[in-house]
Amino acid sequence: MTDALQPPPKKNPQTRTVSPTRPPERRSRATLGLSAAAAEGRFALQVCADCQTVQYPPRDACRSCLSPDLPWRDVSPDGALLAETTVRTSPNLYFRERAPWRTGLVRLDAGPVVICHVHGDCAPRGPVRLWNLLDRAGQAVLLAVPQERMPRMEDDPQLRQMTSDPKHRRVLITDARHPAVPALIKALKAAGAVEIYVGEPETWRPSPGRAALAEMGVDLQPLDVTDTGSVQRLAAEYGGKTDILINTARFLRPGGVLARGDTAFARDEIEVNYLGLMRLAQAFGPAMCARTADGVNSAVAWVNILSADALSNAPDYGCFGASNAAALALSQSLRAEFRGAGLRVMNVLTGPTDDAWYQPLPPPKVGPAALARAIVDGLQRGLEDVCCGDVARDMHERFRRDPKVLECERTMAGDQP
């Protein structure tokens, strides 16, 4: 059984912070399909459309019939550990610093033989299941785990390298006014987060939730994402101890272009939803990137909560959707910029949330607890892309199938009576 992960000792300011190193990042284009599946926490392999042979390593033509048609399909992740080794020395810095490292050879029930990481709880030559996870280079790797869940298995040092688990980590939630914040704090605490900092804009305004948040034992700090000075002030003090940043800042008003008489709300949406993200990233990003190898409570993840409208927009919330699409596009740039340090960007796409701004829309809606659960679950599994709620999942599925068809579906006006 995995040894319990110990809370980090108090940081000695005189010792040098370990520089981030990364496992190998380069992959062939075919293998990036595995990373795409890992970003969503799926185990998928190429399966020949002509003869059904399951392929691994990923390739460009079927190994039994040479068909070039090799779509990625979810397949059984179960198999048996055939052989294993513990690598004690490596010419690669990342593994050298983390040795010993257990790897093995697994024969999948689906056919292929896979070189993979091996969780400490796997019995030699026993049955295993493969998890498809993103490593700190942001690329998919396969980890063999026992088929039965084991206590504390998330504490395994190799697995923890691949997740963004909040356990023993410090979290900054950027805007206390988002309706999901109390639920998020509760879920993070249950997941073992040790400190939670919550930003609060416009502290001069009366805030009905403030007392309740203070009672939850979080550290409330002034933070206005539209104010560069405010963001920089907080980053100066908290940037070096933020392990996970969850951006809950949101400015939301209904309506498309013609429903509004001017660009005032759109300007606010851009200020908060797009430029707010940029200000936060410019202020907190560098400090977090410098601390991604800093032991148990290293910096691991940056979380954006985005409307699924960012994938494909519609007039009901058209201007808000546009600001979210801008934020989604920015997050892709940010993901690439953080990648060198191994800091993960997780985008949580959500359907309409169950609050006043989405009141006119019919259910299903995303409640605060569901959003909190999706965020914490995504962190624990080390995901990059999370869909929260049925609407977001549905939209993501349609987007994957055909973005243009989705656009047509979303923008059809319906026949006049």
Place this chain on the structure above:
Amino acid sequence: MGRPRQSYDGVVLTAPVSVPYERYSIETAHWWIARALREVLKRADLPLKDLDGFSVASFTLFPDTAVGLTQHLGLCPRWLDHIPMGGASGVVALRRAARAVQAGDADIVACVAGDTNQIDSFRQLLSSFSRFAMDASYPYGYGGPNANFALLTDRYMHEFGATRADFGRICVAQRANALRYPAAIMKKPLTLDDYLAARPIADPIALFDCVMPVAGAEAFMVMTEDEAIRRNLPFARIAGTIERHNAFADDPVQLRGGWAVDVDELYATAKCAPQDMDLVQTYDDYPVISMMQIEDLGFCDKGAAPDFLRDKDLTVTGDFPHNTNGGQLSAGQAGAAGGFIGLVEAIRQVTGQAGPTQVADAAKALVSGFGMINYDRGLCSSAAILEGAAP
């Protein structure tokens, strides 16, 4: 079964050359290959401009290939080959060159393998070794070949009950052989206790299971028998050869190699049996691979190599002389030259030129090659039986 293989009658191997290895070199692969080529030409008393066939194997020539070398080294061959098969490249070079000479496409082929080893060049070589390795093996601990062979060794030990000491005896005997070989890199005697107590690298592989990457070059020449006699060169005949790639692809773990597919044909063409060999040169990047070859090349059944070797003496003076110059485990692995070291030593042995490592009355030698861990196993296998020319 296809058509019968043609013999190599009339074609011979001569001029075995080993350029002494160095642990690290500031020179390039081009430099090492040039040294080996210069030496074989000198042995054969052949002017550079008269060399009409050239075959090269190297990992560190990038961005050049055999083509770039022709201009770099001032060659004008009418037959040119580049063999990217690592540990199998020696025998494969021999096979191709022999057919070229036999068919008259070339009169004399110089087969050269050489690589440099600069600080950090091994790490760089690993990182771009193959697409499957890049995608599916190096992200997993980056143990390189050590980790790959650790997995095979782990499974081999489990399946066949081999112990670390079984592997150790191979390494210890080779070190004893290396002590006789002036050019070997490893010059410290090795005991079984040293072997067993060595630093673990990738369990169950420990330090003395691993080869030392070095810089170096090996070469030999292929020509007609008449040509060798005219030049007064001792020569070896080619009794039989085999080559196979990606054999037994459905075996979940590699416990056998391509030799097992073709071994019967090898001995049938050579008209001899394993027992007739006076020495055996296996590809020894790790001792488990030597065991695999000893099994697949018919010296014993699958899985019986630990037992078979337990009462054998693998040294130069023993009853089963094996890797007589210390092999890669003790002489060093000079990149693709690791695919030549056993072959070049075997040519010396059967032509009576091996000097301090000479096996008494060596007339027949088996050489085998193994190369290219593309993902989870070595894909290329090759073997040849050489015979010393009757005086």
